[in-house]
Amino acid sequence: xxxxxxxxxxxxxxxxxxxxxxxxxxxxxxxxxxxxxxxxxxxxxxxxxxxxxxxxxxxxxxxxxxxxxxxxxxxxxxxxxxxxxxxxxxxxxxxxxxxxxxxxxxxxxxxxxxxxxxxxxxxxxxxxxxxxxxxxxxxxxxxxxxxxxxxxxxxxxxxxxxxxxxxxxxxxxxxxxxxxxxxxxxxxxxxxxxxxxxxxxxxxxxxxxxxxx
Amino acid sequence: xxxxxxxxxxxxxxxxxxxxxxxxxxxxxxxxxxxxxxxxxxxxxxxxxxxxxxxxxxxxxxxxxxxxxxxxxxxxxxxxxxxxxxxxxxxxxxxxxxxxxxxxxxxxxxxxxxxxxxxxxxxxxxxxxxxxxxxxxxxxxxxxxxxxxxxxxxxxxxxxxxxxxxxxxxxxxxxxxxxxxxxxxxxxxxxxxxxxxxxxxxxxxxxxxxxxxxxxxxxxxxxxxxxxxxxxxxxxxxxxxxxxxxxxxxxxxxxxxxxxxxxxxxxxxxxxxxxxxxxxxxxxxxxxxxxxxxxxxxxxxxxxxxxxxxxxxxxxxxxxxxxxxxxxxxxxxxxxxxxxxxxxxxxxxxxxxxxxxxxxxxxxxxxxxxxxxxxxxxxxxxxxxxxxxxxxxxxxxxxxxxxxxxxxxxxxxxxxxxxxxxxxxxxxxxxxxxxxxxxxxxxxxxxxxxxxxxxxxxxxxxxxxxxxxxxxxxxxxxxxxxxxxxxxxxxxxxxxxxxxxxxxxxxxxxxxxxxxxxxxxxxx
Numbered sequence: 001x002x003x004x005x006x007x008x009x010x011x012x013x014x015x016x017x018x019x020x021x022x023x024x025x026x027x028x029x030x031x032x033x034x035x036x037x038x039x040x041x042x043x044x045x046x047x048x049x050x051x052x053x054x055x056x057x058x059x060x061x062x063x064x065x066x067x068x069x070x071x072x073x074x075x076x077x078x079x080x081x082x083x084x085x086x087x088x089x090x091x092x093x094x095x096x097x098x099x100x101x102x103x104x105x106x107x108x109x110x111x112x113x114x115x116x117x118x119x120x121x122x123x124x125x126x127x128x129x130x131x132x133x134x135x136x137x138x139x140x141x142x143x144x145x146x147x148x149x150x151x152x153x154x155x156x157x158x159x160x161x162x163x164x165x166x167x168x169x170x171x172x173x174x175x176x177x178x179x180x181x182x183x184x185x186x187x188x189x190x191x192x193x194x195x196x197x198x199x200x201x202x203x204x205x206x207x208x209x210x211x212x213x
Numbered sequence: 214x215x216x217x218x219x220x221x222x223x224x225x226x227x228x229x230x231x232x233x234x235x236x237x238x239x240x241x242x243x244x245x246x247x248x249x250x251x252x253x254x255x256x257x258x259x260x261x262x263x264x265x266x267x268x269x270x271x272x273x274x275x276x277x278x279x280x281x282x283x284x285x286x287x288x289x290x291x292x293x294x295x296x297x298x299x300x301x302x303x304x305x306x307x308x309x310x311x312x313x314x315x316x317x318x319x320x321x322x323x324x325x326x327x328x329x330x331x332x333x334x335x336x337x338x339x340x341x342x343x344x345x346x347x348x349x350x351x352x353x354x355x356x357x358x359x360x361x362x363x364x365x366x367x368x369x370x371x372x373x374x375x376x377x378x379x380x381x382x383x384x385x386x387x388x389x390x391x392x393x394x395x396x397x398x399x400x401x402x403x404x405x406x407x408x409x410x411x412x413x414x415x416x417x418x419x420x421x422x423x424x425x426x427x428x429x430x431x432x433x434x435x436x437x438x439x440x441x442x443x444x445x446x447x448x449x450x451x452x453x454x455x456x457x458x459x460x461x462x463x464x465x466x467x468x469x470x471x472x473x474x475x476x477x478x479x480x481x482x483x484x485x486x487x488x489x490x491x492x493x494x495x496x497x498x499x500x501x502x503x504x505x506x507x508x509x510x511x512x513x514x515x516x517x518x519x520x521x522x523x524x525x526x527x528x529x530x531x532x533x534x535x536x537x538x539x540x541x542x543x544x545x546x547x548x549x550x551x552x553x554x555x556x557x558x559x560x561x562x563x564x565x566x567x568x569x570x571x572x573x574x575x576x577x578x579x580x581x582x583x584x585x586x587x588x589x590x591x592x593x594x595x596x597x598x599x600x601x602x603x604x605x606x607x608x609x610x611x612x613x614x615x616x617x618x619x620x621x622x623x624x625x626x627x628x629x630x631x632x633x634x635x636x637x638x639x640x641x642x643x644x645x646x647x648x649x650x651x652x653x654x655x656x657x658x659x660x661x662x663x664x665x666x667x668x669x670x671x672x673x674x675x676x677x678x679x680x681x682x683x684x685x686x687x688x689x690x691x692x693x694x695x696x697x698x699x700x701x702x703x704x705x706x707x708x709x710x711x712x713x714x715x716x717x718x719x720x721x722x723x724x725x726x727x728x729x730x731x732x733x734x735x736x737x
Contacts, residue, residue, distance in 0.1 A: 040722070043284070046288060047284065068283070072433060144259055144263060163260055164263055195256050198259050204255065207258075
């Protein structure tokens with residue numbers, strides 16, 4: 001059963017080979033123009049990728065005071081790296097990878113300066129009466145995101161692309177330019193470590209228990 | 214439950230993650246395992262939460278104007294970075310440039326690390342002044358972008374608009390806006406004195422002796438950390454938007470975005486975060502009030518208008534002098550005034566109490582200079598005073614100017630209080646129907662009615678009203694696009710199709726064009 005996010009990207013995934021090569025050719029032209037400084041091409045590129053980058057950053061750094069800056073930095077990074085796009089994956093997948101890496105890097109550098117909101121400061125309501133509340137969902141997801149950020153960058157990247165953005169394992173391998181077997185192993189290890197973190201978080205365990213009940 | 218069973222379930226999940234459809238047996242195995250293994254159950258719930266995060270907790274929708282502004286900022290940042298990175302022949306050949314861009318992209322992380330290291334270097338140098346000589350570092354430059362009133366600049370090399378090491382900006386009564394090469398925008402208010410102590414690739418140290426300095430630091434900039442020192446302490450910038458206000462007794466730091474680190478004269482360090490103000494030396498942190506936040510929004514808009522790539526020099530004078538100049542509703546200062554302004558079609562309005570206002574739409578083309586002298590005729594009417602407040606207004610917020618009301622509406626929007634925001638816009642339109650902000654409020658109101666309150670009919674009326682009274686105003690594109698959206702929501706497909714075609718005809722370069730085209734195709 002594909003996730004809603006997978007459905008969101010269906011256009012890219014279900015295109016016929018002809019359509020796919022046509023799209024790749026157009027994307028390549030667009031990125032080459034953007035790399036050469038064509039203002040309209042750049043604007044078109046940013047317009048196309050902006051909402052997607054924002055969603056990705058929002059999950060990784062939601063509620064962070066620099067969230068907007070991360071989106072900005074990701075877009076800037078995409079534009080600066082656009083000359084390196086080789087159409088080996090879709091433009092969106094390529095941009096996802098840059099957005100994840102940029103945000104992770106920013107978060108990591110800020111963690112050194114003690115600017116990341118610590119886990120303890122995300123209070124969780126204890127009552128199940130407000131379990132439906134969006135605020136509650138936001139807090140839970142923020143908590144999960146903090147755990148994801150604690151993993152090694154390569155693990156965070158793989159899990160984010162796979163779980164958050166809904167890419168299949170072979171697609172994640174392709175996007176990150178990694179061998180499929182390596183990616184399988186990486187995801188196994190990442191998930192194992194992630195699971196351990198979750199098990200140690202009593203709030204998440206309690207929430208999951210209530211949700212199931 | 215054994216570890217072996219957990220492994221088996223994980224293998225099934227991995228297979229599912231590879232895009233394979235699970236068999237009934239595999240599904241049953243997983244479900245059976247869930248009944249007995251709390252750990253896997255929790256893991257599955259967490260993963261489901263991640264996968265549905267966009268439904269349970271999507272990012273807040275951005276209105277079209279904010280989205281476009283943020284996109285613009287990113288594009289300008291890239292242009293500024295490239296200008297500071299490439300020079301001469303490096304810009305000529307696209308393939309070479311591509312390689313450079315890739316290299317630069319890969320080096321971005323190194324730049325971030327360098328930024329962090331830069332902070333350390335500054336500190337160590339402060340403690341040991343002989344360790345490095347700032348004068349030997351590669352110098353950075355800056356420019357005055359706007360000057361109005363009595364502004365004295367001791368520039369570099371005899372050029373009063375060029376800023377560098379040991380430059381000073383002194384303002385008695387007026388305003389100045391400056392930009393530094395590394396993505397820093399500064400606005401200096403009246404009775405201010407700013408000394409550029411060190412401006413180079415290793416150190417960026419400004420000394421605010423008195424007055425008020427408003428700063429926007431580009432978060433993606435490639436340069437040394439900014440330090441603003443005052444008689445009462447030092448402010449080290451970790452973030453992006455803040456102000457420093459110095460008088461004879463205190464230094465007040467207000468942080469509007471991100472955070473700054475303040476070191477007082479005794480060496481005590483305090484991190485001030487977004488939305489907080491701090492009086493250096495007194496040690497108390499307070500929340501910034503709405504008035505200051507609204508003022509900061511105004512200053513940001515001003516900086517965005519004035520410090521822009523390819524900005525055009527606009528010199529405006531008037532008879533009599535001292536008239537207020539607004540460009541696209543943003544107050545730049547009093548005449549005579551010289552300012553750089555973002556290119557494009559701009560609405561310039563000159564007002565002076567007791568005189569007829571003058572409005573002109575200017576098309577500012579990059580690479581040109583525009584100079585205007587406006588002779589203001591007396592209106593023959595007494596100076597306009599604020600209308601007496603009706604009883605219904607008594608309990609309204611203390612918003613007296615269009616800017617106040619826009620600030621109020623914006624603060625409501627930021628907190629998701631859409632109906633209150635709508636009321637603020639309505640109030641603005643009622644009180645200042647002929648102001649640029651009053652007209653712009655129609656578009657903002659339409660967007661709220663359409664996207665937030667589910668009132669497409671009202672939204673359509675708002676957009677139509679804007680297009681009727683402002684015609685080809687600066688927000689015509691947004692209004693026309695909003696109109697198509699409202700018609701779509703109302704199910705009026707024939708009218709929607711016509712409005713979509715009209716949009717493509719009138720705004721062929723608009724960012725909404727792909728969406729409009731897509732919708733037209735759907736309607737076919």
